[in-house]
Amino acid sequence: NAGxxxxxxxxxxxxxxxxxxxxxxxxxxxxxxxxRQDPGMGLRLIYYSASxxxxxxxxxxxxxxxxxxxxxxxxxxxxxxAPSQTSVYFCASTQALDGYEQYFGPGTRLTVT
Amino acid sequence: xxxxxxxxxxxxxxEGKNCTLQCNYTxxxxxxxxxxxxxxGRGPVSLTIMTFSENTKSNGRYTATLDADTKQSxxxxxxxxxxxxxxxxxxxxxxxxxxxxxxxxxxxxxxx
Numbered sequence: 396n397a398g399x400x401x402x403x404x405x406x407x408x409x410x411x412x413x414x415x416x417x418x419x420x421x422x423x424x425x426x427x428x429x430x431r432q433d434p435g436m437g438l439r440l441i442y443y444s445a446s447x448x449x450x451x452x453x454x455x456x457x458x459x460x461x462x463x464x465x466x467x468x469x470x471x472x473x474x475x476x477a478p479s480q481t482s483v484y485f486c487a488s489t490q491a492l493d494g495y496e497q498y499f500g501p502g503t504r505l506t507v508t
Numbered sequence: 509x510x511x512x513x514x515x516x517x518x519x520x521x522x523e524g525k526n527c528t529l530q531c532n533y534t535x536x537x538x539x540x541x542x543x544x545x546x547x548x549g550r551g552p553v554s555l556t557i558m559t560f561s562e563n564t565k566s567n568g569r570y571t572a573t574l575d576a577d578t579k580q581s582x583x584x585x586x587x588x589x590x591x592x593x594x595x596x597x598x599x600x601x602x603x604x605x606x607x608x609x610x611x612x613x614x615x616x617x618x619x620x
Contacts (some may be wrong), residue, residue: 399551426606437512437597437610438552445606485551496542497599497608499551 397421399500401486407506408476416471416503418486426489427469428453428497429461431482438485444469445491476507510535512600512611520617525588529614531581531598539603543572543583546595546613555583555596588618 399420408414420427425446430438440453444463458480460472469488473480484503489495512533521527533541540559544552556565556572558581565572569592571584585592598611 435612437612439610440606440608443606451606487551496554496557497552499553501551502549 399486399488399498401484401500401503403503404501405504407508408473409508410477412476413472413474414476414505415473416484416486416505417468418470418500419468420486420488420498421467422488422498423466424488424498425466425491426495427463428487428489429459429469429471430485430487431455431480432485432502433482441471441484473505476505478507481505481507510600510602510607510609512598512609514596514598514611514614516614517612518615518617520619521588523588523590523618523620527585527588527616529583529585529596529598529616531583531611533579533581533598533600533609533611535579535600535602535609537603538576538579539601541572541574541581541601542599543570543581544597544599546597548594552597585616588616590618590620592616593618 402417428443429441442461444450447466462470486500487497515530542557543555546552558574569586574581595613597613600609
């Protein structure tokens with residue numbers, strides 16, 4: 396079991412460029428999440444997917460889009476990157492919503508110049 | 509407003525010593541509280557989970573306590589090791605929602 400995997404591990408973008416962060420889990424979990432982690436702040440939820448075929452906004456969705464491709468995969472897209480999106484991005488999954496343990500990927504460190 | 513506050517922000521201790529990290533929360537309705545350990549450059553990993561009715565939960569050298577009346581939790585680390593150097597994050601779940609409210613973490617450094 397690989398758990399939750401994320402690609403890439405590191406990325407540098409110029410302002411205005413686009414990219415997609417990939418996330419996959421092999422635990423047969425129903426729910427998946429995208430967070431960003433910035434210095435001095437707790438993890439903040441960008442988008443989540445309660446189950447295959449559904450996605451919803453979290454606290455900080457502006458500038459991002461997501462796709463729940465299938466039960467295993469949940470991608471995060473930045474259409475036009477901005478310096479404010481420089482952050483570490485974590486994908487997580489749980490069996491279901493409502494308090495189940497979250498399993499996190501290793502993170503993607505994104506720098507936008 | 510749902511919030512989780514942790515203290516101290518950072519802590520330095522000598523190997524073999526004990527320490528206690530604090531977490532205060534205002535999350536309603538409360539579902540459960542978790543402590544996560546996050547090593548540098550990695551994702552958080554769950555250490556303990558506590559529900560409303562639990563006061564104490566141990567995981568090896570880690571012991572978490574919960575006082576649901578005062579909405580406070582602590583994580584006690586016994587006989588610290590160099591590998592305990594990490595950030596420790598308190599996370600509270602709101603019942604019936606997708607919401608996991610994260611604290612900003614306590615950065616612990618254990619020195620030889």
